[in-house]
Amino acid sequence: MSKKGIKIVTIGGxxxxxxxxxEGFIKRHAELPVKELWLVDIEAGREKLEIVGKLAQRMVxxxxxxxxxxxxxxxxxxxxxxDFVTTQFRVGLLDARIKDERIPLKYNMIGQETNGxxxxxxxxxxxxxxxDIVEDMRELCPDAWLVNFTNPAGMVTxxxxxxxxxxxxxxLCNVPIMNDMIAEFKLGGGDGDMGTFFKEKEKYxxxxxxxxxxxxxxxxxxxxxxxxxKDGNERTMELIxxxxxTEKIAESGVANIKPMxxxxxxxxxxxxxxxxxxxxxxxxxxxxxxxxxxxxxxxxRAEVVKKVETELFEIYKNADLHEKPAQLxxxxxxxYSDAACELINSIYNxxxxxxxxxxxxxxxxPDLPLDSVVEVSAxxxxxxxxxxxxxxxxxxxxxxxxxxxxxxxxxIEAAITGSYDKALQAFTANPIVTSGTxxxxxxxxxxxxxxxxxxxxxx
Numbered sequence: 001m002s003k004k005g006i007k008i009v010t011i012g013g014x015x016x017x018x019x020x021x022x023e024g025f026i027k028r029h030a031e032l033p034v035k036e037l038w039l040v041d042i043e044a045g046r047e048k049l050e051i052v053g054k055l056a057q058r059m060v061x062x063x064x065x066x067x068x069x070x071x072x073x074x075x076x077x078x079x080x081x082x083d084f085v086t087t088q089f090r091v092g093l094l095d096a097r098i099k100d101e102r103i104p105l106k107y108n109m110i111g112q113e114t115n116g117x118x119x120x121x122x123x124x125x126x127x128x129x130x131x132d133i134v135e136d137m138r139e140l141c142p143d144a145w146l147v148n149f150t151n152p153a154g155m156v157t158x159x160x161x162x163x164x165x166x167x168x169x170x171x172l173c174n175v176p177i178m179n180d181m182i183a184e185f186k187l188g189g190g191d192g193d194m195g196t197f198f199k200e201k202e203k204y205x206x207x208x209x210x211x212x213x214x215x216x217x218x219x220x221x222x223x224x225x226x227x228x229x230k231d232g233n234e235r236t237m238e239l240i241x242x243x244x245x246t247e248k249i250a251e252s253g254v255a256n257i258k259p260m261x262x263x264x265x266x267x268x269x270x271x272x273x274x275x276x277x278x279x280x281x282x283x284x285x286x287x288x289x290x291x292x293x294x295x296x297x298x299x300x301r302a303e304v305v306k307k308v309e310t311e312l313f314e315i316y317k318n319a320d321l322h323e324k325p326a327q328l329x330x331x332x333x334x335x336y337s338d339a340a341c342e343l344i345n346s347i348y349n350x351x352x353x354x355x356x357x358x359x360x361x362x363x364x365x366p367d368l369p370l371d372s373v374v375e376v377s378a379x380x381x382x383x384x385x386x387x388x389x390x391x392x393x394x395x396x397x398x399x400x401x402x403x404x405x406x407x408x409x410x411x412i413e414a415a416i417t418g419s420y421d422k423a424l425q426a427f428t429a430n431p432i433v434t435s436g437t438x439x440x441x442x443x444x445x446x447x448x449x450x451x452x453x454x455x456x457x458x459x
Contacts, residue, residue: 005035005067006348009082009141011075011133012089012150013039014049016312017337019324021086022056024341026063032345038070038078044093046073048313055316062322075136082141084344087133087150088337091125092453094309097302099449105295107442109434110288113302114152114221115280116432120411121446123152124423125453127159127415134164145347145384147172147340148358154220157358158373159412170343170385171358173220173375175275177335183212183227186242187235216356217365217390220375222281222404223356224272224397240267258290270396280432281400346380354378359385367393368405403431418456420447 010021018039025034039056041049053071060069072078079085090097100118101111110116130150137144148157149172157171188211212235216225226236244267257276260283267274279287291300298304308327315325339355346353354377361372364387368374378385393401407429414422420443427439434442451458 005033006083007036007038007081008034008084008086008344009038009040009078011040011085011087012045013071014041014045014047014052015088016048016052016309016316016328017088018052018056019059019316019328020335020337021088021340022059022069023324024338025067026059026065028341028345029063029065029067031349032341034067036068036070038072038082040072040075040078041089043073049073051313051316055321058319058322059324075133076140079136079140079144082137082144084145084147084347085133085137085141086147086340086344087130087156089126089129089150091122091129092450094302094306096125096450096453097122098300098306099446101291101300101302102295103446103449104433104442105292105300106445107434107438108288109442110280110284110432111291111295111300112280115277116430117427117442117446119152120407120414120423120426120430120433121450123155123159123411124415124457125450126150126152126156127163127412128456130156130160131164131416134160134166137166144168145170145344147343149173149337149340152220154358154373154375155408155412157220158408159415161360161373162371163412163416168384171220171373171375172339172343173356173358174335174339175221175277176214176216176223176225176356176375177339179216179225179273179275180210180212180214182243183214183235183239184210186239187212187227187229213354214356214377215388215390216375216377217393218275218375218397218401219404219408220358221275221277222401223275223375224270224393225275226272236271236273237268239273240264240271243273244268258287260286260290270394272397284432343380347382347384350382352379352381354388355380355385357385359387362387364389365393365401366391367398367402372405400431403429415456418454418459420457423447423457 039053049071057069097113100121104111104117112118146169150156153171153173157169160166160169213228214225216223218224227239228234244262244264260279356377358373358375361368361370361374364376365374376387378387407426410422410426414426427433427443428435433439
């Protein structure tokens with residue numbers, strides 16, 4: 001990898017998140033000398049690529065930095081000799097996500113982008129595409145790192161590692177960053193509006209001074225964490241009290257997750273902080289009731305996001321705009337792109353900073369196979385993530401962790417083979433998908449709805 005300048009390729013470059021990616025590269029340019037950034041999309045995303053790509057070019061020009069932003073629909077041309085490839089694409093666009101959320105609700109089941117039936121169908125659509133990208137990389141940039149934040153990030157990363165035989169892959173999620181900030185806020189005596197605190201994120205940025213160390217263990221959107229201060233004292237129980245104490249509603253920090261009051265006694269007994277996505281498993285009925293109400297009154301989260309994106313791209317068209325607009329925070333997924341930039345920076349400069357990533361288990365979670373992809377805290381080095389051991393899970397979390405990993409393995413196999421039987425097994429294994437005849441009916445309807453993007457299931 002040349003220290004004179006690096007080439008980065010972003011698959012899904014027409015994403016509304018791209019301005020944050022550009023901002024991240026600009027502010028790190030002294031350490032991370034980007035020479036070429038290629039934004040790649042498909043024909044269906046051409047208009048968005050042109051709009052956000054021109055904004056990206058204006059941002060770089062305004063920074064005075066000497067690197068070039070290329071826009072293309074030719075993935076192979078872009079990948080040639082790349083040093084890093086980031087992926088942020090959505091097969092079927094937001095219309096597919098709307099189906100993932102709407103159809104399960106008809107069956108009185110959770111309809112969500114990465115959890116339940118919707119999450120599995122996103123994996124079915126995405127995994128064959130990411131493996132095609134890996135084959136192009138094997139030919140055109142065999143030494144590149146693949147940084148994935150396409151959801152479901154854990155399953156997509158495991159498919160690349162196991163079935164794509166690509167070792168240099170890391171998955172990212174923004175939720176652990178939110179957990180970091182909640183700890184800083186609550187343990188630091190914060191008693192005001194957390195939303196205001198989040199807007200001051202530069203104070204607690206990925207490269208900034210943190211007062212607490214969070215050790216994470218689990219899977220993407222199914223992790224737990226413990227908290228320690230700078231003197232090595234564990235502060236987890238104190239944070240549990242501040243966040244989940246009697247009758248308190250825990251702030252999620254995530255735009256698409258409703259803050260919900262988990263049973264305090266349950267979390268206290270765990271002795272670990274859960275992530276906000278646990279509401280789908282710990283409080284399934286409450287989460288479903290909220291989704292049904294929201295879908296009726298406001299539309300599903302995907303429908304809301306589609307409106308937000310339409311407004312964002314109108315803002316992006318402004319030729320006088322040359323920075324990331326504040327309205328991007330409404331999109332959700334905050335800090336994804338900044339995390340990707342810092343991850344690339346740490347690999348490139350062998351910084352050894354600690355980040356939470358989806359990576360090879362290597363014994364960090366002894367309750368799961370060594371070759372599983374897990375989401376854990378890790379030192380990020382030139383050799384990639386070096387996971388920090390979390391240790392065995394207590395019985396209260398071990399069973400859910402292992403059953404969800406089994407579901408992930410079945411989902412990945414179904415995505416790669418197009419096996420209806422494996423897909424049904426995956427549905428049955430998922431704790432928030434009703435089993436039996438209803439699961440089969442849901443599977444059939446979703447297969448029909450997504451047929452265009454599931455060629456392996458319709459050979």
